[in-house]
Amino acid sequence: MNQGTRILGIETSCDETSAAVVEDGRRILSNVVASQFDLHRPFGGVVPEVAARAHAERITAVIDEALALAKCTPRDISAICVANRPGLVGALLVGIAAAKALCIAWDKPLLGMDHIHGHVYAARLAGFSACPHIALIVSGGHTCLYRVTGPLEMSVLGQTADDAAGEAFDKVAKMLNLGFPGGPALAKAAEGVPLEKRGLFRDVVKTMQEADTVKGREAETQESRGANPLDFSFSGLKTAVYYHLRGTTKGRGPLREISPEERAQVAASFQETACDIMASKSIAACRREEIRALAIGGGVACNRRLRELLKERASAANPPLELFFPPPILCADNAAMIAGLAYHRLLRGEHDDWDMEADPTPRRA
Ligand code: KG4
Ligand code: ZN
Numbered sequence: 253m254n255q256g257t258r259i260l261g262i263e264t265s266c267d268e269t270s271a272a273v274v275e276d277g278r279r280i281l282s283n284v285v286a287s288q289f290d291l292h293r294p295f296g297g298v299v300p301e302v303a304a305r306a307h308a309e310r311i312t313a314v315i316d317e318a319l320a321l322a323k324c325t326p327r328d329i330s331a332i333c334v335a336n337r338p339g340l341v342g343a344l345l346v347g348i349a350a351a352k353a354l355c356i357a358w359d360k361p362l363l364g365m366d367h368i369h370g371h372v373y374a375a376r377l378a379g380f381s382a383c384p385h386i387a388l389i390v391s392g393g394h395t396c397l398y399r400v401t402g403p404l405e406m407s408v409l410g411q412t413a414d415d416a417a418g419e420a421f422d423k424v425a426k427m428l429n430l431g432f433p434g435g436p437a438l439a440k441a442a443e444g445v446p447l448e449k450r451g452l453f454r455d456v457v458k459t460m461q462e463a464d465t466v467k468g469r470e471a472e473t474q475e476s477r478g479a480n481p482l483d484f485s486f487s488g489l490k491t492a493v494y495y496h497l498r499g500t501t502k503g504r505g506p507l508r509e510i511s512p513e514e515r516a517q518v519a520a521s522f523q524e525t526a527c528d529i530m531a532s533k534s535i536a537a538c539r540r541e542e543i544r545a546l547a548i549g550g551g552v553a554c555n556r557r558l559r560e561l562l563k564e565r566a567s568a569a570n571p572p573l574e575l576f577f578p579p580p581i582l583c584a585d586n587a588a589m590i591a592g593l594a595y596h597r598l599l600r601g602e603h604d605d606w607d608m609e610a611d612p613t614p615r616r617a
Contacts, residue, residue, distance in 0.1 A: 261591025264347030265339025277595030304342030391550030410482025
């Protein structure tokens with residue numbers, strides 16, 4: 253049987269140790285993800301040293317499992333790729349060291365990949381084919397809108413000025429004592445709160461909703477102030493939650509005791525406003541770029557309310573927008589998205605040298 257080009261991908265940029273084998277940039281033969289939630293839970297957030305040590309302990313077993321599930325031996329692998337930017341530097345270094353060692357041992361080309369571009373590629377890997385399209389990437393470390401014109405071609409339309417979307421979910425979940433990881437815990441706490449009770453923070457953040465309905469007007473006023481209307485800011489919303497929970501806007505100090513009902517209402521109100529911001533800006537980006545297709549990615553893209561709001565607004569647009577949601581396993585951190593994307597660099601005849609380094613900071617695409 254004819255075998256396609258199989259790439260082994262490695263992903264260790266934050267708190268998931270992952271390895272995958274993907275054929276021809278499309279067919280996922282395996283995608284093993286070892287989560288570290290239990291290790292970080294006692295600290296209420298990801299501890300970089302703990303993450304790096306856990307990656308080092310798990311990486312060989314995770315790679316072995318990915319190869320076994322894909323029924324591949326090293327001979328079946330055409331290249332090895334690894335997310336080498338952005339991320340926690342100690343965590344990235346473990347994946348890079350593993351990838352380089354295997355490339356040397358098995359005589360394979362090495363490819364360093366951008367983790368965020370991997371999140372963008374997840375939609376294509378899951379079968380989305382619209383091109384060009386807009387991508388909203390919302391994760392624990394990044395919040396970005398892209399104009400995507402090919403697997404490796406994209407430009408940044410907007411990004412966060414302060415907290416990333418997932419970071420804001422995590423911090424608000426912490427204020428509400430909802431546990432770690434905060435995003436899914438907050439989404440669960442918000443379940444069942446009726447729409448009319450989700451408005452606590454509606455007026456705090458001026459959303460981009462008007463820009464959805466009044467073509468360009470809101471965008472023009474923001475632009476005339478020198479701000480990019482497609483940039484995000486979540487810190488004001490986060491602070492509004494903090495003041496609400498303190499019961500005063502003055503100084504710092506302990507948070508109020510709140511009832512389970514109020515906790516659910518605060519969670520649902522925060523989620524509603526945060527999702528409104530993300531959905532509104534994504535639709536505004538489609539309108540501004542005159543692109544009628546939108547895909548999402550990153551851990552926060554698993555959020556059900558965000559998906560609902562996007563569906564409502566995409567179908568209300570005239571003509572309706574084509575919308576694509578990758579399955580949750582491909583939205584959160586995983587190596588398949590890295591291995592799928594790497595295929596397109598390999599097709600171009602590209603690879604990296606042994607001196608390839610970890611780069612913790614995001615690049616402007
Ligand atoms: O993409 P990802 O797995 O890792 C990074 O690259 O950061 O995203 C993790 C982030 C965390 O902040 C987590 O709380 C958030 O995604 N998240 C969610 C949900 N599931 C994960 N946020 C809101 N709602 C969810 N259902
Ligand atoms: Zn990520």
